Amino acid sequence: MRPSTPNPRTLAAGSSASRPRRSARRQTAVLSLPAAHGPFDIVGDVHGCRDELLALLAALGYRIQPQAGDFAITPPPGRTLAFAGDLVDRGPASPAVLRLAMAMTRAGHAFCVCGNRDLELVRALKGRTVQLTRGMERTIEQLAAEPDGFRAKALRFLQGLPSHCILDEGRLVVAHAGLKEALQGRTSPEARAFALRGQNTGKLDAFGLPIRSNWAAAYRGNALVVYGHTPVAEPLWLNNTVNIDTGCVYGGHLTALRYPERETVSIPAQAVYYRPRRPFPPNEAPANA
Ligand SMILES: [Mn+2]
Numbered sequence: 001m002r003p004s005t006p007n008p009r010t011l012a013a014g015s016s017a018s019r020p021r022r023s024a025r026r027q028t029a030v031l032s033l034p035a036a037h038g039p040f041d042i043v044g045d046v047h048g049c050r051d052e053l054l055a056l057l058a059a060l061g062y063r064i065q066p067q068a069g070d071f072a073i074t075p076p077p078g079r080t081l082a083f084a085g086d087l088v089d090r091g092p093a094s095p096a097v098l099r100l101a102m103a104m105t106r107a108g109h110a111f112c113v114c115g116n117r118d119l120e121l122v123r124a125l126k127g128r129t130v131q132l133t134r135g136m137e138r139t140i141e142q143l144a145a146e147p148d149g150f151r152a153k154a155l156r157f158l159q160g161l162p163s164h165c166i167l168d169e170g171r172l173v174v175a176h177a178g179l180k181e182a183l184q185g186r187t188s189p190e191a192r193a194f195a196l197r198g199q200n201t202g203k204l205d206a207f208g209l210p211i212r213s214n215w216a217a218a219y220r221g222n223a224l225v226v227y228g229h230t231p232v233a234e235p236l237w238l239n240n241t242v243n244i245d246t247g248c249v250y251g252g253h254l255t256a257l258r259y260p261e262r263e264t265v266s267i268p269a270q271a272v273y274y275r276p277r278r279p280f281p282p283n284e285a286p287a288n289a
Helices: 021-025 050-059 094-106 116-125 136-144 150-159 189-197
Strands: 031-033 040-043 063-067 070-074 080-083 110-112 164-167 172-175 200-204 210-212 224-227 236-238 241-243 253-259 263-268
Touching: 050 063, 050 094, 050 253, 050 263, 070 094, 094 110, 094 136, 094 150, 116 136, 116 150, 116 189, 136 150, 224 253
Parallel strands: 031 164, 040 080, 080 110, 172 224, 224 241
Antiparallel strands: 040 253, 063 070, 164 172, 200 210, 236 241, 253 263
């Protein structure tokens, strides 16, 4: 059960709120690029941490040039950036992160899979009632300060994000919450739900939050699955899967996996931007607060 929220509000993007409801259920397909062999730089949950994203891209050898109050970013020759989803929420600069991801995608330098927070923002931008919790309230405020037209552009971008990506002849899968082998390449609601949110065990932890099933422990697939969604103190390798959400927005690190090198590069957060209900790093006593 979701907790009730103090202040449900809506934020419409242009006129999209008046569009037929049917469009809300549009399924975004799997992005299948078997001929894309990389090399790739796959970035974990950014959650609006623009400064750390720029520092990470610089560390990965991307050229960053200021341009009209923003940045033009060029990958090292041959490399492509991939975002593992959850670009937004909780952090200080979600619109700037969206702008960066949108520009790089448009230029063919990046692609991005959808995260559960990205999907929730789609709902908000369509004028649906959303819960202003878990950092969504900050994103809504930040978006309200953006020029006209930006929200509609962001909505188009976010709506087009695939549930997961299959790359390099099927040897590499990028999915926000990971994806078990049987669901890889599938467009079913089950596959989409798994890729965006993972699977819960039906039990709650001491913080009243759902305990997620550890799909990676049972994973025996041939594809390397790169994912995020559940913050970990350090990149977590298990059975040909790797979790690269190292909790930047919680004061951890922003991490990228270089593929096929299978090396991770991490940049420390400049601040604790958000305090989660479940303490970060995991398995550490909650801070006195
Ligand atoms: Mn997530």
